[in-house]
Amino acid sequence: MPIYHARRGGQSYGHDIGILLMECWNPFPPGDVGNASTYGYPVLYETVTGVTIEALVERGETSAIEAMIAAAQKLEREGVKAITSDCGFMLAYQDTVARAVDVPVMMSSMLQLPFIASLLAPGAEIGVVCAHAGSMTARVLDMAWPERNRTVHVAGMEEQPAFRRGILDEEGVLDTEAVEAETVAVTRAMIEANPKIRAILIECSNLPPYSAAVQAATGLPVFDFITMIDMVRASVARPVFTGRY
Structure with a gap:
């Protein structure tokens, strides 16, 4: 068995993709970004306080920048290999989050x-x-x-x-x-x-x-969103093929 070392700041392990969630009260069926069963690999969610559907989607507001950065950095500390979001309009935070972390970012x-x-x-x-x-x-x-x-x-x-x-x-x-x-x-x-x-x-x-x-x-x-997340995940956590051809 290999030897493992603790990652400073990490509380859990093995997550490939980190997903930043807005504050909302919606059911997320399979296939939705917010449903973990959508993925064939482990994901980790983090809610960003202050980012809501009404503010972001309907009014186009981009507040809560510090909360967004803190949430992204927390996901990075937990060891995710790339970060995404659960709203296409979080595109407004793309550059902000990309500058704040050292993993690939795909906010929209x-x-x-x-x-x-x-x-x-x-x-x-x-x-x-x-x-x-x-x-x-x-x-x-x-x-x-x-x-x-x-x-x-x-x-x-x-x-x-x-x-x-x-x-x-x-x-x-x-x-x-x-x-x-x-x-x-x-x-x-x-x-x-x-x-x-x-x-x-x-x-x-x-x-x-x-x-x-x-x-x-x-x-x-x-x-x-899923075509994008799947593609980026493959670029950062490609499975090792061990079977015979």
Whole structure:
């Protein structure tokens, strides 16, 4: 057996990905960033006091910077190999957190936009499905992709009743079948209005449970928080293959 040494400041071991959570009262079904069963590897959660859906998603406020840094540094002390978040609008904290820790940081699924564009033919467009379209401003898109060189269309879920009740209004009950239907409908409507869309990015961390349904309904590549987290995790904690070929 190998010899192990205690890590100063660490209280637990073996976590590959650290996840910064906003303060909210939402159920997280399997497939959601906030459900640990979503992952085939260990993750560690840390809630950031003062970051809420109303403040961040609906009003675009980026307060609680010190709390965000402290939470990220705590995850790093616990030994995580990379850090993410549970809201695409935490993109506003990307540079702040990246400067505060020495592990890879991916605060938003929106960071995948340049990569997605590199996969597509010139002239192909990208559709983004987000929690709140009014908050997905050009400034937010610029933070994710400063040298944006193709059209990005945005469709929001804020007017969808099941999503609104379960996520934005935090009523504590989530009808996953209804939210899946709403997500597919919103995506289809965006594509029908913009037929040059060739890939979909799901911004909201609560929507990956429905990405497969969106993919099946549209026939397009679908990216979300989980595609990003899985990719980065593979880069920092690749499994060792020991079987015979």
